[in-house]
Each structure stands twice: as C-alpha cells, then as structure tokens.
Amino acid sequence: MSALMARTQRVAHTLARRWGPGLLWLALAGDGLAALGQAPFVQTPGVAGVSGAALTPKPRLLAPSSVLKARYTVHEAQLETGTVVREYASASGQVFAVTWRGPVLPDLSQWLGGYFGAFQQETDQERLAGRRGAPVNLAQVGLVVRSNGRMRNFFGHAYVPALVPPTVNINEVLQDALQ
C-alpha cells in the first residue's frame, strides 16, 4: 500500500478539530503572520505560545499535534496530499525551523514565509550555474534550506540560524525530524 493511501486511511478516523476564535480574527485581518520566523501555522488548542492563532494555510491541515520538548515545541500536521510538515517553535512561539516529508512538496512560499524569496533566488542561480535537477543545498548565514528526494518522495528542511534558541542543537532537531 502506498504511503499516501495509508495516511488517507488514518485521516479518515481523525476527529475534526476546532480552531480558536483568534483564528477567525486573524483570517479577517489578513495573512503574513505565520510561517518560518513567525508564529506556527499549526495550532492546537491549549498549547502555550503566541497569543492568537495563526492563519490556516491552504490546503487545510489534518491531524495537527503539538509536542513540548525541553526547549522548543514541535507542531506537526499532515497535508491532504499526505505530506507531513513539522514546525519547530521557540518558547516565545516563533518558528525557527520547518521540516517536511511526503509525496508532494508543501507550498514553500507559505511555509518559508518571508524567507521564500531568498530560496527562490538561490534555486534560480543554481540552475543558471549548471545545477539542474539536483537537490537544493542552500547554506547561508541567514538561512539554510535543503530540499531532497524525487517524484513521490520529497523531504527537506529549512531553518534560520539566528532564530535557533541558544541552547538548542539544530542538528539534533533535524535528526529527530527524520523519524
């Protein structure tokens, strides 16, 4: 059974969750308040973090969950495509890393927020320089993005080094993301 079909069956048994009232307010106020560097898209009721929920991205998120680790919170959700996305947020509720794994890429223009422009520019330049059809390996001081895999099996991560909490080892966080 393909990964997408297995996840579809799990989703069918998931109870619908209700977003908090803050979400509606922010939906009316506009977007730009969630993603890498900002509040998480993935919000679960009762989890401490930034006040007010984040705008729900399209497509809608399934089976969201939040796990509190020692120094950060992992917010995880599954897209309808079967792709699993995780946002790693500091104690103040700011997302410092995003990981993904699944048959289709998540919309990185949403999940990377204001950092997507740098990512787009890097991939354009690499293509011009002869790196075509190859994994993305952006490793700059201000942003790290790795995008790997191939059709039906994409995986990758993005993080902002300056936003990683001082006591957190980003490599351990990313290793954990592969489970």
Add this chain to the structure above:
Amino acid sequence: MRSNNPSWRAVWAAALAVVIAVGLSACGGGGSAQAPAPPAPVLLANVLPVTVDAGPPDSGYNVNRLYTDVTLCLAGDPTQCQTIPHVLVDTGSMGLRVLASALRPGLGLSPAPSARGLPLLNCAQFVDNTFTWGPVVVADVVLGGKTARNVPIQLAGTPEFDPLAGACSSGTEMNTVATLGANGILGLGLFQEDCGAGCAVVTGNGFYYTCADASCTATVPVRASLAQQVKQPVALFATDNNGLVVHLPAVDPVGAASVAGRVIFGIGTQANNQLGAEALLTTDSLGYITTVLAGRSLNTSFIDTGSNGLFFDSGTLALCGALASGFYCPPVPEVATATAVGTNAVRVPVPYRVDNALSLFASYPNAVLPGLAGPIGDSRTLDWGLPFFYGRRVMMGMEGQPSMLGTGPLYAF
C-alpha cells in the same frame, strides 16, 4: 582545455554515435537515392539511443544530462507524428512531459477529460523548486523501435491552462527550453504512474486538477484513476515492458564534450537485456537502497539519471564556495569506494571519484563531467546521479512487474 587533443575515447564515442545514426537511418528507410550505404549494424527494436551533451539550442548550461529523441503520434494515426529531439531521460520521475512550445501546431493533441468532463491538468514537481504544469493528453509514443499506444502524457506550459494551481503555484515553471534545458522529460522511473494509487482516492492530491468551469479561469483538485494518470511509457509497451537497462560507456575523468549510450527496454526478454555480471539489489517500496559510506549507513539512497552529479555529505571534502555553490572542490581528486546495499542484503562495492568542480566547469564546453559531486545536506541520503551510470550497465525493474530477477522495484548493477 584539451580541445586540441581529443582523447581516443571521445573519438570512439563519436564514431559510435555515427554508427548508431547510420543504423537508425537504415532502419527508417528514408535514405536518399545514391550508391548503397555499407551494411550498418541494425539496432534491435528495444534499443533507444541516448546521449549526454550540451542540450538543445538556447537551453542554458547543461552538464551530465541524458537526452534522447521521442516520437509522438496521434493515437492510432502513424501518419500524424512529430519527433521531439533532446528530451531529458530521467529515471527519477515517471511519465513523458513535452513542452507545448516544442510541438508543431498541426499535431492536434487534445486534452484528456477529467472525471468532471473538463480537461485533466497535471502538476509535476521537481526537487530544485521547479515544476511542469499542463494538460494530460493521450498519444502514441515511439521510443527507439517500440511504440507504446494510448499513453497519457503531459503537455507542459500550454498557454490555455493558466492560472497555475495548487501544488504548482510557487517555484519556477519549466515551460520553455531555457527553463527546462530540454524539449521535454522522459520519466523512466521505477513506478508505473507519476502519482499512483493515492491520486485515485484523494482529491487534494497535489498532482491532478481540472477546470472549475468551461472558461478554465480557475482550477480545482480532482482525483485521477491509474488509467488516467501520466504513465511511464515502458509500462505500456506490449512486450519488453518489465523494466529497462541504462548502459553508458566509461568516460575518462577529464570529461568529454559528449558521450553516446543506450537504454534497452525489458529485463530478460531479449538477448540484449539478460543479466550479466550484475548483482541484484532489491529496493524498499519507495525505491530506496542503502549506501555505506565511510562507515555510515545512508538508508534513503537512490539512483537517478536526472541528478547531474553525485550528491552526499562529506566531513572531509572541501566546498567550492560562491564560485561554484553546491559542489565540491577538493584540491586533489578523491578516489574512494562506497558500498551499495539492497533490501535483500546484497552488497556491491561502488568506486567513485570526486574532482574539483571548478576545474570541471572550466573544461567548458565539455558536457560530460564524471567527477562532479556536491553536498546534499542530509545525513541519510546518497543521490547517485548520472556519474554513477558512466561505465556501468544498470538494470531497473519496474514496480509490480516480474522478470527473472524478481518483481520490481529492483536494481541490478
């Protein structure tokens, strides 16, 4: 630069390409009325000539990219055909994708309908933040001497089908020769469709869409049955359809302007696709094998003609820096051996070599750079791109298809 002193291998490769071209024209029967040509070796029907070269005109900078010619015909009408040159051969994706701009207007391929009756639209994402977007059409596809009938393919960049939707709404669209670096992509991957069973049951699948109405000013997600999905063409051959063999000649480390090889269809179905000295490695259900490199096990490794280098993390190889971002620049070439391990626990040593990428790029216009490699930013993956294939006969067994090697997906090399 070594353009004044071509290596004997380059001369041999050029001669082979001429021989293959002569053989093809002899098979096609289109020769002019002159003295009869000397007997040329006849290519078996299941052989598809392929080349690594600089790509079509105005396609940007291409290195280690495998190309072939693909002939498209109106389904059931062999008088209405067009041969598309310089289509990328990509074993990392599934399905044929052709730039709409590369087709002559009179060919008349029309979109296949979705379950809602309006055109079925396909989004194909690639790892480097690019995608192709366009309608599914059904055509006959001729590869070498074999024809696959009624193949769902994608016409990429068809102007009538904006706006870009859903999974194809961010990144760079490949709808021109300049952005794609080719006139199309021939996805010869391990699976039979681009998406698979999930797209038949999930509406928001990220691969398939259809017009919201007849004007098609907006699109909506849609399910697509396995029969409707963009298909790996080999799966639709009547024979020699259980996999393929990629066979490229060895290349001197200094590289070459171009090199010619072949893809052979089928495993164990003809005299030219029998198992030789290759070892069988089975993969997991996602097509992964393990690579053991410097004592570490990289268990989501894969083999892919569509990656134009070897990509893996190294604690010792120097990065090139800004001059060749994303590649390795060791001061002296690194020659080492990794071990490929199948899910059947078969272990195969894989010698590899990493050269200084800046030196390789300086050999422009060489398009064949065997020692090109770079980091990947993932501790569990080794992407064995096109350099893996130079000097190697690689068999790839298709998902669910039996051969004397077993049922795919599987590799033998």
